[in-house]
Amino acid sequence: xxxxxxxxxxxxxxxIVVLVFPNGSLKGAWALLTVCLGAGIGLGLTSATIFLxxxxxxxxxxxxxxxxxGGAILLSIIAVYRVYHYQSGSRNALPPASETHDVPIKWLKxxxxxxxxxxxxxxxxxxxxxxxxxxVDTRIVWNYRARWMFRGGDQWQQAFYTPVAPQGELIDDQxxxxxxxxxxxxxxxxxxxxxxxxxxxxxxxxxxxFTFGTYLLLYAALALLRNRNQGYLxxxxxxxxxxxxxxxxxxxGDVPLAFFILSTIALFALKxxxxxxxxxxxxxxxxxxxxxxxxxxxxxxxxVLIIVVRFFGQIGKQDWSHWLKEFYCFLLGTLxxxxxLVYFKLNFAPRNDLVNMYNLKHSVAHxxxxxxxxxxxxxxxxxxxxxxxxxxxxxxxxxLFSGFDPSGKPKKHLLSHVLVLLLMVCGYTFxxxxxxxxxxxxxxxxxxxxxxxxxxxxxxxxxxxxxxxxRSAGQERGGVLRWLSS
Amino acid sequence: xxxxxxxxxxxxxxxxxxxYFPSVRGAVLLIVVPALFIVPxxxxxxxxxxIVDKRFSxxxxxxxxxxxxxxxxxxxxxxxFVSDQQQVENGDFLYVRYALIPARLVRGLQPEQxxxxxxxxNTPGIPSFNGYRLSKDYGNGVMLFKRSAE
Numbered sequence: 001x002x003x004x005x006x007x008x009x010x011x012x013x014x015x016i017v018v019l020v021f022p023n024g025s026l027k028g029a030w031a032l033l034t035v036c037l038g039a040g041i042g043l044g045l046t047s048a049t050i051f052l053x054x055x056x057x058x059x060x061x062x063x064x065x066x067x068x069x070g071g072a073i074l075l076s077i078i079a080v081y082r083v084y085h086y087q088s089g090s091r092n093a094l095p096p097a098s099e100t101h102d103v104p105i106k107w108l109k110x111x112x113x114x115x116x117x118x119x120x121x122x123x124x125x126x127x128x129x130x131x132x133x134x135x136v137d138t139r140i141v142w143n144y145r146a147r148w149m150f151r152g153g154d155q156w157q158q159a160f161y162t163p164v165a166p167q168g169e170l171i172d173d174q175x176x177x178x179x180x181x182x183x184x185x186x187x188x189x190x191x192x193x194x195x196x197x198x199x200x201x202x203x204x205x206x207x208x209x210f211t212f213g214t215y216l217l218l219y220a221a222l223a224l225l226r227n228r229n230q231g232y233l234x235x236x237x238x239x240x241x242x243x244x245x246x247x248x249x250x251x252x253g254d255v256p257l258a259f260f261i262l263s264t265i266a267l268f269a270l271k272x273x274x275x276x277x278x279x280x281x282x283x284x285x286x287x288x289x290x291x292x293x294x295x296x297x298x299x300x301x302x303x304v305l306i307i308v309v310r311f312f313g314q315i316g317k318q319d320w321s322h323w324l325k326e327f328y329c330f331l332l333g334t335l336x337x338x339x340x341l342v343y344f345k346l347n348f349a350p351r352n353d354l355v356n357m358y359n360l361k362h363s364v365a366h367x368x369x370x371x372x373x374x375x376x377x378x379x380x381x382x383x384x385x386x387x388x389x390x391x392x393x394x395x396x397x398x399x400l401f402s403g404f405d406p407s408g409k410p411k412k413h414l415l416s417h418v419l420v421l422l423l424m425v426c427g428y429t430f431x432x433x434x435x436x437x438x439x440x441x442x443x444x445x446x447x448x449x450x451x452x453x454x455x456x457x458x459x460x461x462x463x464x465x466x467x468x469x470x471r472s473a474g475q476e477r478g479g480v481l482r483w484l485s486s
Numbered sequence: 487x488x489x490x491x492x493x494x495x496x497x498x499x500x501x502x503x504x505x506y507f508p509s510v511r512g513a514v515l516l517i518v519v520p521a522l523f524i525v526p527x528x529x530x531x532x533x534x535x536x537i538v539d540k541r542f543s544x545x546x547x548x549x550x551x552x553x554x555x556x557x558x559x560x561x562x563x564x565x566x567f568v569s570d571q572q573q574v575e576n577g578d579f580l581y582v583r584y585a586l587i588p589a590r591l592v593r594g595l596q597p598e599q600x601x602x603x604x605x606x607x608n609t610p611g612i613p614s615f616n617g618y619r620l621s622k623d624y625g626n627g628v629m630l631f632k633r634s635a636e
Contacts, residue, residue: 108514108518111518111521111522115521115522115525115526118525118526118529119525119528119529121529122525122528122529122532125529125532125533125536126532129536129542130532130535130536130541130542130543131542131543131545132543132545132546133543133545133546133549134545136577136580139545139580139581139583139584140580140584143584144583144584144587147584147587148587148588151561151587151588152562152587152588153561153562153588155561155562155588158562158588158590233514233517233518236517236518236521237517237521239521239524239525240517240520240521240524240525242524242525242528245528394516394517394520397516398513398516398517401511401512401513401516402511402513467511469511469513469514470511
């Protein structure tokens with residue numbers, strides 16, 4: 001029953017992706033990319049829709065179900081018609097996934113499937129049996145608010161209530177992070193509302209969708225941009241990073257955010273690689289960047305950085321009409337979800353616990369304290385080194401043996417993606433510097449999760465730029481090692 | 487001499503790798519081998535946690551224990567909450583607060599509300615609270631008190 005609640009959002013999202021990408025082949029990696037992006041975008045849109053319905057019309061009942069299912073069917077019919085129209089026309093299909101080396105290595109493919117299934121088993125056991133309610137964040141943020149929306153009757157807005165003491169400090173006994181956006185909360189509430197009871201399967205399936213959606217999206221994006229073997233290898237590396245899966249089973253919001261950050265960066269990489277689908281990719285990137293902002297406040301920082309780096313950073317490098325067209329496409333994609341986010345922030349969300357007028361004096365004082373920068377930067381470097389049992393060493397050693405892809409095709413705009421991710425880390429640094437919480441506690445309790453938000457995107461960029469797994473003439477010794485020994 | 491030894495070991499390793507993995511570069515094994523071990527070991531660890539260690543989150547127990555008292559609480563009422571599980575730190579309060587939505591839980595006895603939910607798991611007998619009388623004992627250490635009329 002719980003699974004049925006996910007059919008409309010996946011249909012809606014997939015139909016939107018197909019409508020935007022009608023020339024996309026609905027086979028193989030393109031199909032996987034379409035469904036993964038569609039699932040994420042669909043959940044983003046339906047969580048926004050149900051929140052607006054609750055705020056404007058009242059408790060969603062049969063009319064909402066008709067509206068959502070009807071919308072899904074209508075969009076699907078239009079999408080099918082558009083694909084048929086495109087295929088029967090003379091317009092060209094998308095370029096093939098990759099020009100070279102796209103012969104899958106069979107044992108690598110089998111290993112990929114088997115290990116992914118084993119990981120799915122671990123996920124199922126951990127979530128459905130060991131800890132169905134998830135970790136503390138679900139009880140104090142995501143599902144806490146969803147439960148208020150579901151059980152709260154006409155007082156559902158208690159979900160966003162945070163009492164403030166006379167001195168301005170937040171009181172711990174009520175909602176935590178009540179200003180956080182509503183993608184996860186709204187999706188959980190939507191599932192419960194549609195099936196009529198609070199099944200634990202709903203938040204678990206949402207967590208599973210984003211966790212495994214990230215693996216599959218990583219594979220699909222790399223299969224299209226490089227080749228399938230590179231996709232298998234990248235996912236195997238993600239499976240070795242067990243912290244990601246672990247956080248997924250804990251139902252943290254960082255995994256969905258990681259999914260949307262990866263989606264946005266992969267779509268921009270597709271745009272750079274295949275200019276023929278530039279506008280379509282940017283529209284979808286607008287959708288996914290907005291969904292990132294609709295997931296967590298850190299996603300809002302990502303949203304701003306994407307605009308700064310990918311659009312404002314390009315001013316002067318391309319002609320104005322082209323720039324305006326791209327920016328227009330991006331804004332078009334962001335509109336539905338960002339509009340809802342602005343409405344939520346202006347009308348429902350209380351003040352943020354880090355950035356607010358009460359804390360301004362302390363924040364400025366912290367900002368001018370160089371010791372705090374030293375502590376934060378040293379902790380960040382330390383945590384990067386120790387992250388997931390020092391897995392960074394494995395990446396470095398792999399790079400030393402393997403070297404960068406000699407073709408140079410992935411390099412275009414790669415720096416802009418790296419810049420976005422580095423600026424995100426800078427954003428985290430400033431958030432820690434100005435925090436009014438105990439600095440050590442704040443770092444210890446959250447830094448690992450912040451790394452997870454960016455981890456799949458880093459892995460994507462890494463495997464996008466390094467040499468593929470296939471042996472070929474003249475590639476016996478890896479690039480960097482070869483360079484060192486020459 | 488050492489250089490030659492290293493070269494021969496390297497050649498031997500390369501030959502082995504080529505024999506078993508003819509289509510891939512050796513560097514790939516840096517990822518494949520850890521994946522081959524870590525993913526199944528993680529799975530077995532989860533199985534062990536469930537079957538041997540019987541490690542389950544307390545969340546479900548809280549939900550079950552407080553399901554009955556939730557039915558008796560007026561919706562949206564503010565309710566005091568006292569527990570002898572303070573060693574669980576915030577966790578105990580947060581579990582109960584989550585289980586009792588849409589009641590608004592007030593930690594401790596201040597400010598005083600008309601209803602008081604008590605969780606005494608390790609304290610024998612019925613506790614007494616000044617100004618409150620026991621309304622219902624739900625078993626499993628969960629009790630509901632109401633403010634006395636006087």
